[in-house]
Amino acid sequence: MFDLFFPTYCINCGRVGSYLCPWCIKKLKNALPECYVCRKVSNKYITHDECNKDGLDRVFVGWEYSNISKKILGQYKYRYAYKISEILSNILIQRLEITGFSKNITPNTLLIPIPIHSSHEKKRGFNQSLLLATHLSKYFKCRMNPNIIKRVGDHKHQSQQSVKDRLSMGKNTFEVIRNLEILGEDIMLIDDVISTGTTLNRACNTLKGNKISAITLFRGKPHYQYLRE
Ligand SMILES: [Zn+2]
Numbered sequence: 001m002f003d004l005f006f007p008t009y010c011i012n013c014g015r016v017g018s019y020l021c022p023w024c025i026k027k028l029k030n031a032l033p034e035c036y037v038c039r040k041v042s043n044k045y046i047t048h049d050e051c052n053k054d055g056l057d058r059v060f061v062g063w064e065y066s067n068i069s070k071k072i073l074g075q076y077k078y079r080y081a082y083k084i085s086e087i088l089s090n091i092l093i094q095r096l097e098i099t100g101f102s103k104n105i106t107p108n109t110l111l112i113p114i115p116i117h118s119s120h121e122k123k124r125g126f127n128q129s130l131l132l133a134t135h136l137s138k139y140f141k142c143r144m145n146p147n148i149i150k151r152v153g154d155h156k157h158q159s160q161q162s163v164k165d166r167l168s169m170g171k172n173t174f175e176v177i178r179n180l181e182i183l184g185e186d187i188m189l190i191d192d193v194i195s196t197g198t199t200l201n202r203a204c205n206t207l208k209g210n211k212i213s214a215i216t217l218f219r220g221k222p223h224y225q226y227l228r229e
């Protein structure tokens with residue numbers, strides 16, 4: 001919709017009309033279905049049995065991380081957050097439907113957004129993964145609960161931490177708040193970016209004993225991708 005008094009501009013190209021215009025959405029490169037551990041192409045995003053040491057059954061990635069996604073996430077985190085999360089959720093839902101990954105989300109699925117440290121949330125005012133999870137749960141008519149796990153230990157922003165600090169964080173980055181609610185649940189973790197997969201693995205280990213998958217927006221393409229093209 002066009003607003004004559006407060007026109008909206010595309011955060012990438014500056015066109016008037018939308019925070020993320022259709023031309024820039026088209027520039028996003030779809031990520032291939034792959035095993036999130038070894039990063040080889042894998043049918044239906046399934047983690048290979050031999051790779052599945054940390055427990056995530058499958059991890060969906062929407063698009064390759066690129067300059068445009070960097071710009072989207074930068075803006076998404078600090079400005080226009082709600083509008084952009086709506087647009088991203090809609091195109092994410094389209095990708096989930098087209099790829100068939102949406103079949104993994106049933107009315108029994110429990111969506112859990114990856115929490116950020118509460119001090120970050122205060123500064124920023126919101127958790128972007130929670131916004132995404134909220135949109136997805138409305139569309140797929142499934143449950144969503146942001147109060148199952150919380151972050152512990154990393155009080156400083158990662159960039160301000162020394163290597164020693166980061167190592168001393170060990171494996172316990174998350175803690176379960178409500179154990180009973182996740183017994184036997186079919187869990188789908190929601191996060192905006194996956195890099196090495198450590199964060200998702202840690203959340204997964206914290207929630208151990210359940211069937212756990214994940215949905216993320218962006219991931220850098222694997223180094224050997226030229227071999228696959
Ligand atoms: Zn644009």
Ligand SMILES: [Zn+2]
Nearest residue numbers: 035038048051
């Ligand atoms: Zn693998």
